[in-house]
Amino acid sequence: MPNALDDLLAEPVEAALKRQTQAFETIAGGRPLILFGAGNFGRRTLKGLRAIGITPVAFCDNNRSLWNREIDGLPVLSLPHAAAKYGRDAAFAVTIWTGEATDKMADREKQLRDVGCRFVVHWGLLYWRYPKLFPHYAANAAHLVLEQAAEVRACADLWADDFSRREYLAQIRWRLQFDFASLADPVPGPLYFRDELYRLSPEEVFVDCGAYDGDSVREFLKHSRGRFRKVFAFEPDPLNFQKLQSAIAGQSIKLAQAAVGRVNGRVAFVAAGTAASSVGEGDGQVDCVSLDSYLANEHPTFIKMDVEGYELEALAGARQIIARDAPALAVCVYHAQDHIWKVPLQILYYNPSYKFYLRPHLRDAWDTVCYAIPSPASAAAIHH
Secondary structure (H helix, E strand, O other): OHHHHHHHHOOOHHHHHHHHHHHHHHHHOOOOEEEEOOOHHHHHHHHHHHHOOOOOOEEEEOOHHHOOEEEOOEEEEEHHHHHHHHOOOOEEEEOOOOOOOOOOHHHHHHHHHHOOOOEEEEHHHHHHHOHHHOOEOOEOOOHHHHOOHHHHHHHHOOEOOHHHHHHHHHHHHHHHHOOHHHOOOOOOOOOOOOOOOOOOOOOOEEEEEOOOOOHHHHHHHHHOOOOOOEEEEEOOOHHHHHHHHHHOOOOOOEEEOOEEOOOOEEEEEEOOOOOOOEEOOOOEEEEEEOHHHHOOOOOOOEEEEOOOOOHHHHHHOOHHHHHHHOOEEEEEOOOOOOHHHHHHHHHHHHOOOEEEEEEEOOOOOOOEEEEEEEOHHHHHHHHO
16 A cells, blocks of 8 residues: 555645646536536535636436426526537536435446536536635545645554555545545445444443434444443534434433534534534534543543534544543544544544544545544553
């Protein structure tokens, strides 16, 4: 892997900048633009393009209930209609990016070509061409990876198994080249509670950061068979918190309507009432606590973090716990381009006893989780 990674990182920043500018233009430059995919990501792309003075001709979509309608003022065509009318002259950009998809990017591009679309690109090349569309979760400009090449290399040495090493390389390749085909299929089995990495004990003190509607708590209760010492669940969004309360009613679980971050206080917040509610931006404000202060008298054994891009701040607020108690950690690393290397490096800085594993739980770089597992010897020394 080092040679393959070195090959990827050998590209000069200036060359990456040039490549980002030219990749879309080489295929689609100057042509009318059709967006294939009128869902949330397609609408986001349309909004971003309009903000920089670019208006596509239309959406096309496989969902027949959308045909002959307008979404955000843009007509939605069936794929056969769009191909017949624009297939020879327009550029078709795939604007579908969701982990729940059962098909792959190559399948979507092939579908366009099979009906006669001559100029086909995926959204990554479009976003490179118009970088103001970035960032969006793990997607950002390729040259930013090259500017952090030292950290990318340092993290490559941390992964404890071959699968993690292969997936890390594929994830870096995807960030540099939008090579969707290199990404592994989602691993089977549960999210967060991976017996091959960490087995729950009846003495578990589980901390759920970003508890949403209680989905992870419910999975923990199922996986632990209801045997545990304590559970703490943090969720800042008021609507989600109500769902969380309903989901675990009657259970002896400590709930906190708060975000988790570096320090105690109030932070900006977007309350969407969904899994995408996020800290750090927006007009709203919510309470925020550090785990080190809130759990000062506790000894967590397992911490899960899915906090929509606030993971580095949340980890910083748990620095003492990580150093003192070495809990198992399951931290999402798909919310920002650099989290896949910054998260494990930050954890290692707080406590060098961990082994690191990388697992994708959905397609196309979604729900990628870094598992930091303390060595058995260090865990035994701390917890016993």
